[in-house]
Amino acid sequence: MIETKENTFGLRRDSRMVIAGGCGGIGRALVEAAVAIGVRVAVLDLKESIEQQEALKDVMYIPFDARSEESIKLAVAQVADRWEAVDSFVFLSGFPILPRRPLSETPLDKWNELMSVNLTSAYLLCRDLLPLLQKGTDASIVTVASSLAYQVMPGMGAYAASKGGLVSLTKALAMELAPSIRVNCVAPGAVDTEFLAGGTGREGESSDRSWFDNMTDKYVAMVPLARVAEKSDVVWPILFLLGYGAAYMTGQVLHLNGGRLTP
Numbered sequence: 001m002i003e004t005k006e007n008t009f010g011l012r013r014d015s016r017m018v019i020a021g022g023c024g025g026i027g028r029a030l031v032e033a034a035v036a037i038g039v040r041v042a043v044l045d046l047k048e049s050i051e052q053q054e055a056l057k058d059v060m061y062i063p064f065d066a067r068s069e070e071s072i073k074l075a076v077a078q079v080a081d082r083w084e085a086v087d088s089f090v091f092l093s094g095f096p097i098l099p100r101r102p103l104s105e106t107p108l109d110k111w112n113e114l115m116s117v118n119l120t121s122a123y124l125l126c127r128d129l130l131p132l133l134q135k136g137t138d139a140s141i142v143t144v145a146s147s148l149a150y151q152v153m154p155g156m157g158a159y160a161a162s163k164g165g166l167v168s169l170t171k172a173l174a175m176e177l178a179p180s181i182r183v184n185c186v187a188p189g190a191v192d193t194e195f196l197a198g199g200t201g202r203e204g205e206s207s208d209r210s211w212f213d214n215m216t217d218k219y220v221a222m223v224p225l226a227r228v229a230e231k232s233d234v235v236w237p238i239l240f241l242l243g244y245g246a247a248y249m250t251g252q253v254l255h256l257n258g259g260r261l262t263p
Helices: 024-038 047-051 069-082 110-132 157-177 218-222 232-242
Strands: 017-021 040-045 060-063 088-091 141-146 180-188 253-256
Touching: 017 024, 017 060, 024 040, 024 232, 040 047, 040 069, 047 060, 047 253, 060 069, 069 110, 088 232, 110 141, 110 157, 141 157, 141 232, 157 180, 157 218, 180 232
Parallel strands: 017 040, 017 088, 040 060, 088 141, 141 180, 180 253
Antiparallel strands: none
């Protein structure tokens, strides 16, 4: 058992967690929370994203490009050089195509890039981390999808499709890796992070979140809990799914949207 209130989620001190996309808004908050409860963390993210932030003490930072299978293999090899096993993996890599556009106006190269990061890299990372996870203790995986996979917003079709695929990938992995490794998913609604402006560290990324800010009042009016999600609203459910409190959960999706969507 872990002594602090947060550790009631059941993550062992000195357990080893890999976080892909750990420099984003939710990712950074997750890293800080995990470190605070004694978890050892390895962050995989773009070189530019890592350089934009002050490194946290005792966190392993490994630059990689989620679009490249070779880069993913090299990043996992660096983890294996430092750790003989991994106990948990969180997939947070992803970005939207901004400004929003209908599918009929989405160029194939933009579609392919988005799918390679948001979906294909999840498959590749899980595949390549599997030997380390199989050596871990009570190993588990959590992927981060989106409520857009269930309730599509016009102009966000490519992103929604990638997250729908991630949900199905999560369920397939859960069935195939049981009973030794649990695999679950969280599907947040809008979260107040840099993601709303296109993410962090990507070349040519958008920095304009006015598309969401202009509709915030309308969005919040449809949320029973009457607010946009904060980073902690996603971080704590992730930690719950990784820990012993969710020991009998696999192949599940936790919907984190303030009640706006109740599938």
